[in-house]
Structure formats: structure tokens, C-alpha cells
Amino acid sequence: MLSPSLPEDLAEILKALVQLSRDQGHVTGHDLHDLLPADMPDGNVEELYRQLRELDIKVVSLSDVEQAKPTGAEEEPDPRFKTLDDPVQMYLNKMSRVPLLTREQEIEVCQRIEQAEMETRTLLYGLGFIGKEHTVPAEKLLWPDRSPGSAQIASPHAPPASPGLP
Numbered sequence: 746m747l748s749p750s751l752p753e754d755l756a757e758i759l760k761a762l763v764q765l766s767r768d769q770g771h772v773t774g775h776d777l778h779d780l781l782p783a784d785m786p787d788g789n790v791e792e793l794y795r796q797l798r799e800l801d802i803k804v805v806s807l808s809d810v811e812q813a814k815p816t817g818a819e820e821e822p823d824p825r826f827k828t829l830d831d832p833v834q835m836y837l838n839k840m841s842r843v844p845l846l847t848r849e850q851e852i853e854v855c856q857r858i859e860q861a862e863m864e865t866r867t868l869l870y871g872l873g874f875i876g877k878e879h880t881v882p883a884e885k886l887l888w889p890d891r892s893p894g895s896a897q898i899a900s901p902h903a904p905p906a907s908p909g910l911p
Contacts, residue, residue: 755789755793758781759797761780763800763802771803772802772804773804773806774804774805777804781793
């Protein structure tokens with residue numbers, strides 16, 4: 746902390762430098778020169794530097810600060826935020842966090858899918874209208890000028906038409 750032996754004006758300068766260091770992350774020699782009065786004794790300047798060192802505040806040159814700044818007008822964006830603009834990259838990032846299936850798990854999932862497909866086919870073919878829908882592509886190929894299902898096709902395999910039904 747501040748030494749009780751510091752003169753009041755030097756303590757105020759030190760407080761201003763500490764605040765400047767918090768704002769900028771550093772203090773430059775130029776900042777010190779601006780804050781110090783022209784008639785300050787050398788002993789007080791040395792005491793100020795010692796206090797800054799004790800507070801872990803670095804005094805850097807202005808050229809070091811200039812070199813640390815990026816030379817381009819635009820700073821490089823954080824790569825973490827680059828993926829926010831790309832939905833495919835976002836999807837891939839999320840998918841990379843999902844654990845992969847083992848071989849046994851893949852086989853189990855495939856068997857469940859095949860079983861569900863068989864049950865669906867059995868259910869749909871049991872309803873009766875699926876058979877008629879299977880003949881529509883064949884009717885379009887045989888009679889392209891007719892609309893499908895508009896005329897009854899006399900076929901040796903077709904059941905006889907019921908009286909009273911169109």
C-alpha cells in the first residue's frame with residue numbers, strides 16, 4: 746500500500762497512476778511525465794518508481810505500447826465467435842459433443858428400424874387401399890391418355906365388379 750512517509754502531493758500522483766494502470770493495464774513514461782510537476786526532486790521520483798514496483802505496476806515505454814497494438818485497422822475476431830455465423834459449423838460443433846454409437850448399438854438400432862418398417866407395411870397392406878395405389882403407376886404406363894382409376898380395367902386377375910358400384 747501507500748507508504749505513510751510519502752508527501753501528500755506524491756500520494757495523490759501515485760493514486761492517479763494506480764487508477765491509470767487499472768484502466769489501461771500499464772503506465773507509460775509519458776503518463777508519469779504528464780502527472781509529475783517539473784520541480785519534483787529526484788528522490789521523490791525514485792520513491793514513486795519504488796512504490797509502483799511494490800504495487801506490481803509496470804512502467805513501459807510508449808514505443809512498447811505502440812508495438813503491442815495491432816497494425817491493421819481491424820482486429821482479428823475471436824475464433825470462438827466465427828462459428829456463430831456458420832450454421833454448418835455450429836451443427837458440426839454440437840455433433841462432435843455427442844458420443845458415437847458402438848457397433849452393437851448400431852446393430853440394435855438397425856434391427857429396431859427394420860422391425861418398425863415391417864410392422865408399418867403389415868398395417869398399411871391390411872387397410873386395403875394400398876393395393877389399388879400400387880396399380881396407378883401401371884395404369885399410367887398402359888393408358889397415358891386416361892386419368893388413373895377413371896375406368897375399370899377388364900383383367901383376368903381383377904375381381905368382378907359388384908352391381909350398383911361405379
